[in-house]
Amino acid sequence: MLLKKRKRESADINGSSMADIAFLLLIFFLVTTTINVDTGIGLMLPPPLDPTQEPPPIKERNLMKILVNPQGIIVMNDNQVLLNDVKPTIIEFIKNPTNDPNLSETPQKAIVSLKTTEETPYKVYIDMLDEVVGAYREIRNEAARANYGVPYGALEEGSAQQEAVQDIYPKRISIAEQDRD
Amino acid sequence: MAHFKKKQAGTKQEVPTSAMPDVVFMLLFFFMVTTVLREVTLKVKVDLTQAENIEKIEKKRLVSYIYIGPERLENGKLGEDKVQIDDDIIEDIGAIRTLMYDKLLEEQRLIVSLRVDENSTFGLLTEVQEELKQAGTFRVNYSTKREN
Numbered sequence: 001m002l003l004k005k006r007k008r009e010s011a012d013i014n015g016s017s018m019a020d021i022a023f024l025l026l027i028f029f030l031v032t033t034t035i036n037v038d039t040g041i042g043l044m045l046p047p048p049l050d051p052t053q054e055p056p057p058i059k060e061r062n063l064m065k066i067l068v069n070p071q072g073i074i075v076m077n078d079n080q081v082l083l084n085d086v087k088p089t090i091i092e093f094i095k096n097p098t099n100d101p102n103l104s105e106t107p108q109k110a111i112v113s114l115k116t117t118e119e120t121p122y123k124v125y126i127d128m129l130d131e132v133v134g135a136y137r138e139i140r141n142e143a144a145r146a147n148y149g150v151p152y153g154a155l156e157e158g159s160a161q162q163e164a165v166q167d168i169y170p171k172r173i174s175i176a177e178q179d180r181d
Numbered sequence: 182m183a184h185f186k187k188k189q190a191g192t193k194q195e196v197p198t199s200a201m202p203d204v205v206f207m208l209l210f211f212f213m214v215t216t217v218l219r220e221v222t223l224k225v226k227v228d229l230t231q232a233e234n235i236e237k238i239e240k241k242r243l244v245s246y247i248y249i250g251p252e253r254l255e256n257g258k259l260g261e262d263k264v265q266i267d268d269d270i271i272e273d274i275g276a277i278r279t280l281m282y283d284k285l286l287e288e289q290r291l292i293v294s295l296r297v298d299e300n301s302t303f304g305l306l307t308e309v310q311e312e313l314k315q316a317g318t319f320r321v322n323y324s325t326k327r328e329n
Contacts, residue, residue, distance in 0.1 A: 045310060
């Protein structure tokens, strides 16, 4: 009787170090990962002006002019204001609860116009823009709560309800040209 | 004589570790998928400012970045404010127009993320915005951090 002498080599791969390799890779990716969600204030730039065309007439009362001057002072419709006052002023301007003839006729017609100078500090501008966007968010939230019982952010993106709220308070922010000297 | 036998719990003490590699692999895949290796080397210093009423950009594919801030010089000092798009500093502001227009042709719903240093002034940004208007890329996003 012949005995098979050759020993079979075992066919499996030694898997015990697999976990170590995986750990090493894991640590590498853990260290290199930056889960950076891009956040910021979104805005639509106005289309370029056609020099041959007159800008559309806008009633003075429907326009809220905000200027940030080189010293970082915020001027709203020729009145100097503090940063904290921007939001309530905008809300009052848009909603105009007392039908003040100097404030916007309807929320739909209200336009916020931002103006800067060459030396305007960027930080102040963003702080001011933040307040303006915050004002719109607040009144939209209010409208969404009154009509649908949920805050604006809870409405589905692109839904009819969201569009309805946008129609009540359209976000009309324009960027004015800088004065050239 | 009564002999009290210490009762022992019937369960084993060890935690089974056989599933450990699987768990680790799962984590590994998660981080591999979410990792974004830094694509650009910043040649300008950008410290973002903070704001409260911010929105997230969900679709990263649509985003194109413009960096504005003081240039990093070789000796570690900071120079003049410069504009950087992708990997290069743009000296000629007028070139932004064609650059951004090309990007717009590739992606119609382009969002331009303006990453501006908080200490810079508005002059350069205005010129860049003017170029963006000419290029037709109207959707911008002033990149900010969340206010704590």
